[in-house]
Amino acid sequence: MGKLEGKVAVITGGATGIGRAAAKRFIEEGGLVFLFGRRQNELDAAIADLGPNARAVKGSVSNLADLDRLYAAVKAERGTLDIVLANAGAGSLLPLGKITAEHIDETFDTNVKGTIFTVQKALPLMGQGGSIILTGSSAGTTGAPGMSAYSASKAAVRNLARTWAEDLKGTGIRVNVLSPGATATELAKAALGEEGQKVYASMTPLQRMADPAEVGAVAAFLASEDSSFMTGSEIAVDGGLAQI
């Protein structure tokens, strides 16, 4: 018997990478998972791989009507929702001096506004025992060249959990941030290349990048009753990168 038996979860950015790894783990633990993502072909591939307890809804977290469709689908099938992993994120590099308004808007629309409405629109379906997990980043507490928009947006995400721990007082819904460091997703591996992966591994005390499944395991912990006295917190899953 898994620790998420009978639970219903939504994972945004769920078709690939960390979201997909978390979905796999949630399903192994007995959950039903709604994946939300922008690319139909990736969603189809994920559903084929994850089996009968996965659902897919196509959409973008920065589009409120898409989010309404997502939660309408959850409501229609199960009526209630236990777990939200607000994981969809965007990030590109532009150093100060080259930053454009579009770059800021795109980053904050997805990472901050998208996270806020992903959670706000989920609340009517959630209740006692619910768990909200926001994907932050080690970039939220560190400085790295060219990452001002992304880092600031992830610092904002970390702080949303503080406020929401208070806003959700009395509801029995917990909210925490999961902050990965360098994670060996297909996207990250392609973006970093061999050399870039080596650089990140060497900067990390554990001397390697995370397997997405390792991040998924932590998401499962935060989703489950094993973290029942945790709210407003941040768990860094970064091999020590931003801790020391």
Place this chain on the structure above:
Amino acid sequence: MSYRVENNGYGQKLAGRIAVITGGSSGIGLATAKRFVEEGAHVVITGRREKELKAAAAFIERNVMTVVGDVSRLEDLDRLYAVVKEKHGHIDVLFANAGAGTIAPLAMATEAHFDQTFDVNVKGMFFTVQKALPFFKDGGSIILNSSVSNMLGLPGFSAYAASKAAVRNFARAWTLELKDRKIRVNSMSPGPIETPALETTTGLTAEQAEQAAAQFASQIPMGRRGKPEEVAAAVTFLASDESSFITGVDLAVDGGMAQV
């Protein structure tokens, strides 16, 4: 097997692991020892009071061994690890949990108060970990019990809070010192927990302890104190491979108290 299913679906996340828990006779240490065993571990618990330790072992029921000792006495630690070595040969998990905290406002605190607090919480923890290293299995997990007070001001508990900030920082340095052995080191910071310690060891009267508990609850976003079993679940997570990419962190198990 039916036992585990009934018991909240615990798995066997620590199957066959050897775990040492200091301060294991009551509260968080005891609940953690119990959970570790339910997850398949063999535990060695240590504490200063033989009678309580025996009662703890009876509560844990199986796969438990006790060694009486005080973490602030290095010869006691040597004896502890000699027993562990003889019985099990190695250690996979260490939960350095023993701690002391008594109330003493700055203007009234004695040298003895300061020394006792730091002897147990800082020096005791330092040598609890150092002396475990020769038997520690590469790839193992060390969990240091810190406290929300490592980042909060807590009137009357300044020595305690400072000692717990030291503990949090041990996790940083030791993460780097032990990285080549793939040993993960994390601290875990409970908020107010429903343990006997508040009433029995802090020096507060029963009435003061009750008031403190109520005040804590009002300061905690979750609106209540935590249960030892809830802390045990978080420590089990840090002890197991579920947290295989987590090192150097301070895991807050505080109902949001120090987070907002």
